[in-house]
Amino acid sequence: MVGSFxxxxxxxxxxxxxxxxxxxxxxxxxxxxxxxxxxxxxLFLGKLNELKGIKKTDGKIEIGAExxxxxxxxxxIIPQMMKDALILIAAPAIRNTGTFAGNIxxxxxxxxxxxxxxxxxxxxxxxSVRGERNIPIEDFYLGRKHIDLNEDEIITKITIPDIHxxxxxxxxxxxxxxxxxxxxxxLGILEMESDKIKSISVSFGAVSEKIIRYKDVEKMxxxxxxxxxxxxxxxxVKAYEDRMQLTEGRVSADYRKKVTIKLLKEFxxxxxx
Amino acid sequence: xxxxxxxxxxxDHEEKITGSCKYVADYDSKGVLIGKLVRSKKxxxxxxxxxxxxxxxxxxxxxYEDVPGINEVHIVKDDTPVFAKDSxxxxxxxxxxxxxxxxxxxxxxxxxxxxxxxxxxxVLDILKSDTVFFDYEYTxxxxxxxxKEADKVYEETFSTGxxxxxxxxxxxxxxxxxxxxxxxxHGSMQCVYYVHNAVKKVxxxxxxxxxxxxxxxxxGGKEAWPSIVASEVAVAAYKAKKPVRLVFDRREDLEFxxxxxxxxxxxxxxxxxxxxxxxxxxxxxxxxxxxxxxxxVLQRGLICADGVYNIPNLIVKGKALKTNTVPxxxxxxxxxxxxxxPVETIMSHIAQDxxxxxxxxxxxxxxxxxxxxxTSGMYHFPVPLEDMIEEVAKASGFYEKRxxxxxxxSGRYRRGIGISMHFHGAGFTGAGERDLIKAVAKLKKHxxxxxxxxxANGEIGQGLRxxxxxxxxxxxGIPLDRVYYNxxxxxxxxxxxxxxxxxxxxxxxxxxxxxxxxxxxxxxDGEEQIVEExxxxxxxxxxxxxxIFQGDAYPTYAWGVQAVExxxxxxxxxxxxxxxxxxxxxxxxxxxxxxxxxxxxxLLQGLGYSSMEKMDYDKNxxxxxxxxxxxxxxxxxxxxxxxxxxxxxxxxDGPYGAKGAGELPLVGVPAAYVxxxxxALGGVRINHIPFTQEDAMKEIAKKDx
Numbered sequence: 001m002v003g004s005f006x007x008x009x010x011x012x013x014x015x016x017x018x019x020x021x022x023x024x025x026x027x028x029x030x031x032x033x034x035x036x037x038x039x040x041x042x043l044f045l046g047k048l049n050e051l052k053g054i055k056k057t058d059g060k061i062e063i064g065a066e067x068x069x070x071x072x073x074x075x076x077i078i079p080q081m082m083k084d085a086l087i088l089i090a091a092p093a094i095r096n097t098g099t100f101a102g103n104i105x106x107x108x109x110x111x112x113x114x115x116x117x118x119x120x121x122x123x124x125x126x127x128s129v130r131g132e133r134n135i136p137i138e139d140f141y142l143g144r145k146h147i148d149l150n151e152d153e154i155i156t157k158i159t160i161p162d163i164h165x166x167x168x169x170x171x172x173x174x175x176x177x178x179x180x181x182x183x184x185x186x187l188g189i190l191e192m193e194s195d196k197i198k199s200i201s202v203s204f205g206a207v208s209e210k211i212i213r214y215k216d217v218e219k220m221x222x223x224x225x226x227x228x229x230x231x232x233x234x235x236x237v238k239a240y241e242d243r244m245q246l247t248e249g250r251v252s253a254d255y256r257k258k259v260t261i262k263l264l265k266e267f268x269x270x271x272x273x
Numbered sequence: 274x275x276x277x278x279x280x281x282x283x284x285d286h287e288e289k290i291t292g293s294c295k296y297v298a299d300y301d302s303k304g305v306l307i308g309k310l311v312r313s314k315k316x317x318x319x320x321x322x323x324x325x326x327x328x329x330x331x332x333x334x335x336x337y338e339d340v341p342g343i344n345e346v347h348i349v350k351d352d353t354p355v356f357a358k359d360s361x362x363x364x365x366x367x368x369x370x371x372x373x374x375x376x377x378x379x380x381x382x383x384x385x386x387x388x389x390x391x392x393x394x395x396v397l398d399i400l401k402s403d404t405v406f407f408d409y410e411y412t413x414x415x416x417x418x419x420x421k422e423a424d425k426v427y428e429e430t431f432s433t434g435x436x437x438x439x440x441x442x443x444x445x446x447x448x449x450x451x452x453x454x455x456x457x458x459h460g461s462m463q464c465v466y467y468v469h470n471a472v473k474k475v476x477x478x479x480x481x482x483x484x485x486x487x488x489x490x491x492x493g494g495k496e497a498w499p500s501i502v503a504s505e506v507a508v509a510a511y512k513a514k515k516p517v518r519l520v521f522d523r524r525e526d527l528e529f530x531x532x533x534x535x536x537x538x539x540x541x542x543x544x545x546x547x548x549x550x551x552x553x554x555x556x557x558x559x560x561x562x563x564x565x566x567x568x569x570v571l572q573r574g575l576i577c578a579d580g581v582y583n584i585p586n587l588i589v590k591g592k593a594l595k596t597n598t599v600p601x602x603x604x605x606x607x608x609x610x611x612x613x614x615p616v617e618t619i620m621s622h623i624a625q626d627x628x629x630x631x632x633x634x635x636x637x638x639x640x641x642x643x644x645x646x647x648t649s650g651m652y653h654f655p656v657p658l659e660d661m662i663e664e665v666a667k668a669s670g671f672y673e674k675r676x677x678x679x680x681x682x683s684g685r686y687r688r689g690i691g692i693s694m695h696f697h698g699a700g701f702t703g704a705g706e707r708d709l710i711k712a713v714a715k716l717k718k719h720x721x722x723x724x725x726x727x728x729a730n731g732e733i734g735q736g737l738r739x740x741x742x743x744x745x746x747x748x749x750g751i752p753l754d755r756v757y758y759n760x761x762x763x764x765x766x767x768x769x770x771x772x773x774x775x776x777x778x779x780x781x782x783x784x785x786x787x788x789x790x791x792x793x794x795x796x797x798d799g800e801e802q803i804v805e806e807x808x809x810x811x812x813x814x815x816x817x818x819x820x821i822f823q824g825d826a827y828p829t830y831a832w833g834v835q836a837v838e839x840x841x842x843x844x845x846x847x848x849x850x851x852x853x854x855x856x857x858x859x860x861x862x863x864x865x866x867x868x869x870x871x872x873x874x875x876l877l878q879g880l881g882y883s884s885m886e887k888m889d890y891d892k893n894x895x896x897x898x899x900x901x902x903x904x905x906x907x908x909x910x911x912x913x914x915x916x917x918x919x920x921x922x923x924x925x926d927g928p929y930g931a932k933g934a935g936e937l938p939l940v941g942v943p944a945a946y947v948x949x950x951x952x953a954l955g956g957v958r959i960n961h962i963p964f965t966q967e968d969a970m971k972e973i974a975k976k977d978x
Contacts, residue, residue: 180905181902255970258973259844266844
């Protein structure tokens with residue numbers, strides 16, 4: 001037990017994390033406060049201005065890892081689909097203190113902001129005294145409660161593309177309207193180029209150990225017109241049906257399977273496919 | 274609105290709003306030993322022994338051997354041990370307590386304590402239970418003949434789940450040796466004299482008194498369980514000769530204290546010439562491991578099993594069966610929700626089968642004043658259901674919506690609306706009020722002209738600290754701030770009975786009114802004066818005989834009608850509550866805001882019970898939903914637009930016409946909810962609650978195929 005630290009700046013935070021690798025990064029504390037660990041050693045990062053804030057740079061949006069959900073909701077830069085997910089997180093008090101880093105830092109496939117980051121091919125920046133690494137989010141998540149973060153590193157930034165898709169659909173299924181851990185979350189994004197599908201992104205959260213996104217399946221529809229895609233629709237849906245192995249949790253795997261497929265079909269239908 | 278109904282600022286408003294209100298956990302810990310229970314991790318077994326770790330100085334264990342009196346908690350029967358002795362009967366059963374000054378060390382010692390248990394096969398399925406705690410049967414008319422002559426007999430089985438009271442403050446109790454050698458036990462509870470009688474048996478003496486502390490909600494969950502917790506701390510303080518406090522953490526409270534009984538009910542209904550002529554009803558309640566309150570919960574459930582209908586021929590059978598699970602007990606409604614749900618629902622199903630609108634069919638069967646009750650007593654007073662149905666139908670647009678949603682719906686979202694009717698027997702079941710409780714209450718006028726209420730009923734959020742003084746002040750014609758009601762202490766107050774069965778305001782409130790009249794007659798300025806009143810059974814009551822369930826089970830009834838409208842998302846099974854309307858007749862409201870708070874709160878608990886509140890145990894008998902992420906109750910965001918009307922049918926023997934209120938609003942909700950969901954699903958028959966999003970999806974999937 002080394003005690004807890006409130007670093008003054010990022011450099012000090014990185015130095016501390018290098019020196020005391022057992023320090024637990026503490027962002028908003030909305031999970032850690034509930035855990036109420038005995039004699040914890042925390043590295044308090046939530047108030048570091050260098051790790052906060054949202055900015056737009058050449059087609060990209062950079063979100064400081066310690067930005068709170070409320071701050072993001074108030075930002076004109078954050079895309080609406082992210083806001084759709086953020087506004088349904090827990091309750092106002094938790095959104096006021098919960099952060100992007102914290103949401104992905106515990107490695108849960110139920111993290112509401114992480115689903116949007118998956119769908120948008122976000123890049124996670126992690127830093128240490130040794131330098132920085134930029135990791136595509138699907139590589140960042142290694143498994144349940146397991147992320148690609150070395151013991152001297154902290155999450156510093158999340159970068160998403162500044163896109164304005166032709167169509168997207170976000171759905172969250174919880175047990176109630178607030179303070180509800182996602183039982184199923186869905187994000188579908190459709191981008192067209194003239195009359196052809198430029199990209200299609202389909203992600204499922206909270207249904208498996210990791211967020212599910214099959215880029216090889218998505219390829220099936222890329223470059224097709226909507227009419228052509230319609231012909232492949234059944235095959236496309238079946239690819240998900242066959243491949244998705246969903247886990248039993250607060251709801252059954254069977255329920256998850258039924259709903260995910262229904263949401264996928266609805267997305268395609270509303271997207272004109 | 275009557276003068277008495279006009280709302281006042283609650284007496285406990287300030288302290289609760291500012292947070293200065295001191296609950297049992299808030300007392301200074303200096304010199305207080307922290308208690309933690311060593312609980313069985315096995316659902317069933319012979320208890321061979323306990324290996325305690327070496328106790329540091331100042332720490333000690335407490336077991337059944339330390340009980341100075343008898344190791345039994347007096348509830349209705351006395352089968353619940355204070356600490357398990359020869360066997361363990363459910364996961365979480367208290368076997369010992371460890372007490373000491375440092376909570377962390379106490380927790381460690383609890384962890385290191387080893388229970389030696391010879392495991393036995395637990396009984397977890399009530400249909401396989403061969404231990405019948407209570408077995409009742411009653412009849413009315415000639416059911417055999419009616420079934421023989423029926424045109425058609427309908428049969429259906431229903432089930433209901435657990436419901437956890439989820440009060441804000443968990444169970445907590447403290448026992449303190451006092452200078453005069455007595456022990457003061459105080460904490461979170463509904464019924465000081467229930468606790469008193471339990472502790473008396475356990476200590477084997479009268480050298481103690483019980484005081485209620487501010488109590489953060491009860492909903493029935495603090496009717497019987499505090500007797501167990503108080504017995505545990507009383508024994509510990511007796512042994513240690515020091516103050517001992519035991520406060521449950523939330524997981525303990527969710528997992529190891531009583532809940533609403535899960536039930537399985539089977540209905541057979543005879544119909545002749547389009548009318549229901551008889552019902553044959555079989556009710557099974559999962560009692561859990563000990564009897565606690567199951568007898569009385571079951572009685573109430575059985576008495577209202579034929580609903581608000583005039584059914585001339587009845588046979589009603591009921592059993593409370595033992596399982597190796599946590600004992601179940603009281604929760605707002607007390608057995609009634611488990612039978613109102615099936616009776617309302619099967620009536621709807623019969624109507625549908627006959628091609629009739631359920632509400633129309635039900636109206637043809639409604640009881641009215643002068644009709645015989647299920648137990649051959651009488652509905653002595655006007656039954657306002659017809660008017661209340663119209664009030665709710667009008668407010669909700671029921672007829673138009675019901676008709677519109679019965680047409681074929683398409684698209685992602687489908688709607689449904691349902692309505693149900695119910696009553697709640699006001700006060701204790703049967704002759705309990707007259708033969709067992711025999712309520713006594715007093716008023717003490719101090720020399721300075723202030724008046725103190727001396728009664729045993731607990732403020733648990735329902736407003737008694739305000740409404741009792743309000744009645745007294747009203748009758749005496751003095752300002753409300755001159756009348757007060759302290760937290761009841763059995764060393765100071767007479768036994769005006771328990772805080773249960775929606776009886777306090779109706780029965781003890783009436784004593785308050787009579788006391789005030791009495792005091793006014795003899796009022797002398799500057800003198801201390803005490804007046805006393807006792808319960809008198811109203812003369813119209815047909816005496817109830819519990820052996821054969823015959824007579825007036827209740828002197829009067831509170832009535833309820835509620836409608837629920839939902840929108841079903843056919844892709845996810847999520848059900849959105851578009852509105853909930855109700856009309857409740859609780860007689861004259863003693864305070865409009867307090868009563869409305871009760872009505873809306875109860876409605877919401879009913880909606881949770883119907884939809885999302887799901888709790889179950891696994892194959893080992895362990896309850897898995899032991900936190901609020903896994904046991905979901907509605908949040909403020911889930912509160913629908915609630916439209917509640919009060920329909921006042923005055924009860925002459927209640928204060929200013931008041932009758933039982935607290936439990937009523939929860940009881941009838943499930944049937945209305947399920948009827949709405951059923952319509953949205955295109956008429957699917959639903960026979961269990963909670964009906965969750967997952968259940969809805971199963972029905973949707975069936976249709977897909």
